Amino acid sequence: MFKLDEFKNQRSLFASKRIGSDGRSELSGRNIDLNNVCCYAHILPKGSYPHLKLVAKNIILVHPDEHTIRDQGTVQQEKQYKERYPDTNWETWDLRKEEMLEIHALNSKSRIAFVKK
Secondary structure (H helix, E strand, O other), rough: EEEEEEEOHHOOOHHHHOOOOEEEEEOOOOOOOOHHHHHHEEOOOOOOOOOOOOEHEEEEEEEHHHHHHHHHOOOHHHHHHHHHHOOOOOOHHHHHHHHHOOOOOHOOOOEEEEEEO
């Protein structure tokens, strides 16, 4: 059985993500304000995957611009952003998304235990 940390609320989840963070986006390395909730992005959207909303592994620290582009942007906007910030690695998000989709599939087969924090 696979175990995932699940928190009581987003506030405690985000606080746990701040610990050990260097204050930089996991995608581009840009500085981020860890007090800004826009810097905490759900890899799998919390509306579509509510059972993963409070799972730490489903959160990635990003610059608010990156969050907006991934939630509402286009492939063209991603390319333009990468031109402006060449260190941006959108694949980091994509790989995490694949991992979270696997976790979602396991969860649907009741092979995951959520550990309350």
